[in-house]
Amino acid sequence: MNSAKNAPKPAKLTLNLGLKDRNTFGLDAIAEVAYEITAADQLPELFKELADKKQVWRALGGGSNVILPNRMPGATLLINILGQEVCKTDEQNTWISVGAGLNWHDFVSWTLEQNLPGLENLALIPGTVGAAPIQNIGAYGLEVGEYIDSIEAFDSEAHAFVTLPQEACQFAYRNSFFKQNPHRFIVTKVVFKIPKSWKPRLQYADLAKQFSNSNTAPSAQEIFTAVCNIRSQKLPDPKVIGNAGSFFQNPIVSNVQYEQLIEQFPSLVSYPDTPGMRKLAAGWLIDQCGFKGQRMGPVGVYEKQALVLVNHGGGTATDILSLAKTIQEKVRHTFGVQLDIEPNIF
Numbered sequence: 001m002n003s004a005k006n007a008p009k010p011a012k013l014t015l016n017l018g019l020k021d022r023n024t025f026g027l028d029a030i031a032e033v034a035y036e037i038t039a040a041d042q043l044p045e046l047f048k049e050l051a052d053k054k055q056v057w058r059a060l061g062g063g064s065n066v067i068l069p070n071r072m073p074g075a076t077l078l079i080n081i082l083g084q085e086v087c088k089t090d091e092q093n094t095w096i097s098v099g100a101g102l103n104w105h106d107f108v109s110w111t112l113e114q115n116l117p118g119l120e121n122l123a124l125i126p127g128t129v130g131a132a133p134i135q136n137i138g139a140y141g142l143e144v145g146e147y148i149d150s151i152e153a154f155d156s157e158a159h160a161f162v163t164l165p166q167e168a169c170q171f172a173y174r175n176s177f178f179k180q181n182p183h184r185f186i187v188t189k190v191v192f193k194i195p196k197s198w199k200p201r202l203q204y205a206d207l208a209k210q211f212s213n214s215n216t217a218p219s220a221q222e223i224f225t226a227v228c229n230i231r232s233q234k235l236p237d238p239k240v241i242g243n244a245g246s247f248f249q250n251p252i253v254s255n256v257q258y259e260q261l262i263e264q265f266p267s268l269v270s271y272p273d274t275p276g277m278r279k280l281a282a283g284w285l286i287d288q289c290g291f292k293g294q295r296m297g298p299v300g301v302y303e304k305q306a307l308v309l310v311n312h313g314g315g316t317a318t319d320i321l322s323l324a325k326t327i328q329e330k331v332r333h334t335f336g337v338q339l340d341i342e343p344n345i346f
């Protein structure tokens, strides 16, 4: 037995790597030491080394939901584990195993090419497959957690790989077990379970409107195209203007607080939530406070969607967080509602 022959290739290391092109906010962050992870089996050795050196670390996927500091201390792990395959099928479902580094939108397109509809409402969400379950990405009436069978991750505390079944992932609105335990797990692989019985999911008004003139139900491909069109009209393209999608979560308040608010603000936009609770449209709250299109130095609020903060160029994490604080204070003062930041602050 030659163990050296089977040893994984060590992760590629780069010093002082610029991350401007690796975060959708376009923040000019520098990673002191960056490691490119192309295979899960590189992680145990790397984490042994990081533990020996007592080095801190952060994992970066597509960089679409993060606010990076100017200098990233310690090790930045660029997760680039690729590959996707149908790994199991029965009469009801198809299981697909996917590397964490795959681009999310490319993966959704691939599922449709394979005639495995289900994820089309989540088209065009930036980021990677491995990052998707962390904040349980969702759009147009669907959340990714619903389609996840299990997740394989490296647990940096136990120095071992774990496989978490869906029930253990604690998926909730923009939340999961991984988000609750930040900087502990590195997602390496996601196994999706796609039901064979497919039905279009059109309960979200914006999407339903696109097909209101048609007598026949749309195909998954048509929904995919419609979602891409709606998103590109409402959300800024990060390649053109830096942003991380929705910057705040839609706040969830009690029905009692909601009743008081709707009396005072009859045009308040909200959605039913769990019993006794109501989800408010944060974009509406921010818009009402007059922030839409406003600028504060190099950063601002997107002119077409008040929930999106943008970097017009040269903005830093400090600029973004100070604008966020101004918005949070005004919304709290006007509506008595707390807005929570959605992206992860590194």
Ligand code: EPU
Pocket (backbone or CB within 6 Å): 138, 139, 140, 141, 204, 206, 234, 244, 245, 246, 247, 248, 249, 250, 269, 281, 282, 283, 284, 285, 287, 292, 304, 305, 306, 307, 342
């Ligand atoms: N609105 C305004 N002014 C604005 C923005 C919104 O009045 O400037 C009102 C509108 O009446 C609109 C309502 O707020 O009907 C809700 O806005 P929208 O339909 O655009 O959805 P959202 O609540 O702003 C959420 C997700 C998005 C997801 C869309 C579509 C969150 C935090 N955001 O946005 O997710 O794409 O619904 O399902 O839940 C993301 O998380 O990055 C993201 C883009």
